[in-house]
Amino acid sequence: MIVLNDLNHWLATHVRIIYSPFREMITSLHVLYNPAHHLTRLQWAEEIRKSMKPSLWNSFCHYSEISNEWLNFFDVYDGLHFEEKHPEEAIERLWQLKPEAIIEPILGKRANLPEDELTLMEKEMISKPKFFLDGLCEFLYVYQQKFFARELFRVEPWLIKSVHELSQKTLQDPVAAIGSVHPRFKVERKSLKFIKAQTWILDYEEVDSLTIYPSSFIAPHLLVGIETSEIIVYLQVSLPDETAPQGVPGDLLDVLQSLGDKTRMNLLRTLLYHPYCTQQLADKTGLAKSTVSKHLKMLEHAGLLKSERHGNFVFYKTNKEKLDQLIVDLNQFFDQPLIEKKEES
Incomplete structure (x- = not known):
């Protein structure tokens, strides 16, 4: 059994807290495609939707549907170990990849399906990977320049501030600091616990690193990456001018x-x-x-x-x-006030 001093040392040596503007951009695309559960971002999503030309919106929907609502893009990001300063930098690195290298991460589990079970979009991506990658990067550039750059300018100071504050708290009290990231993320004596549709328990011996990314979009999701020994979890950063959500998805x-x-x-x-x-x-x-x-x-x-x-x-x-998703959706709905309260304290 890990004693408190050992656990504090493990957290101090294995936890990274990183601000990633490109990851925040991809998260915003997920929210834009399916904003119903992100109540504090509904108005933002509606404004972006209205301002997008139909051709750009159709491209956006195309990439959303083929990538599991943008969530599979995080696998591409994690594989490249981005630590970019600007979204354009990450897009440029993405564009320089071998087109075939992005098929499996973006399609996820569907990449292993037989051809007759794939959609037309998926077949086209597999048969013309360079065409797909070029179109994707062109879309990301347009989205960044015309829509996301303005929002990033607004939220970036709060995201960077959250990194510094959580880092300072981690130095003082690692267990309490990391345990405050999300109501359903638990730092226990023997393991890390993630409570979603099912409960994921990871012994510390199984984990090589725990990376925390702040986001102003992700609430109320407990979004984690636990497919490898390099674990990822999001920290929701509530903005001062956001109103507490009152609706129900x-x-x-x-x-x-x-x-x-x-x-x-x-x-x-x-x-x-x-x-x-x-x-x-x-x-x-x-x-x-x-x-x-x-x-x-x-x-x-x-x-x-x-x-x-x-x-x-x-x-x-x-x-x-x-x-199974109903359990997650109910948790997320009732988590929102807890996340808001944490940010206000």
């Missing part, structure tokens, strides 16, 4: 409303273990087909069902990934 409300009925809950549990069509569910439950269809439509609208047609019948099955 629309997709979270859809899921909760669809679950607020005992018939739909029972259907969801039934379909978790075996797919059924409407006719079979009507027979199984004793409900009219029209009633079953109405409930299925609501569950499907909320993303809680997957469907597959076989002849004249559509079979439904519970979307387990969406159910």
Whole structure:
């Protein structure tokens, strides 16, 4: 068991706190594509969306969809060990890569799928990697110069300030400082713990480094990289002029409303273990087909069902990934005030 002095020493020697403007830019693109859960950034995302020309917006959506909403770009970034001073510097380094080198990091797990399971966009990226890389870097340059540079100018002082403050706190009390990064990131005596849809526990012997990146965009996500021994976690930096979020993400409300009925809950549990069509569910439950269809439509609208047609019948099955995501979404919604309170203290 690690005693406090050993843990303090481990944190002091293994933790890095780094400001990365390019990483902040990529995070902003993730938020721009899916802003519903980033309530303090909704107005920013709406303003950027309105000011983008349709052609640029279409390019943005193309790269968002092929890269898991920009999250896979972090694997490219981490592999290059960027510590850039300006986003343009990182874009230039990205442009100098061999085009084939970015396919697997950007596609993620989908890079290993057979060709007939890939989308047209993914096939085009694989067959024309240089064309893809050129278009991507051109988009990033335009986005940086026309949209993100202004926002970075506004938030950069706060991000750099957060690096200095957390570094100073780490010198004084490493366990308390690093443990304050996020409500669901725990620094324990034997391990680091990340609580998401499942709990990830990493013994200190497994970890070569822990890098913390401040971000003004990432709340309320607990965004971590734990695929290697070089662990990454984000520190949310709230801005003084941000108002505390009062809304509830629309997709979270859809899921909760669809679950607020005992018939739909029972259907969801039934379909978790075996797919059924409407006719079979009507027979199984004793409900009219029209009633079953109405409930299925609501569950499907909320993303809680997957469907597959076989002849004249559509079979439904519970979307387990969406159910798992509900735990994360609820945690994130209730985390937001805790993050805001931490920044105000």
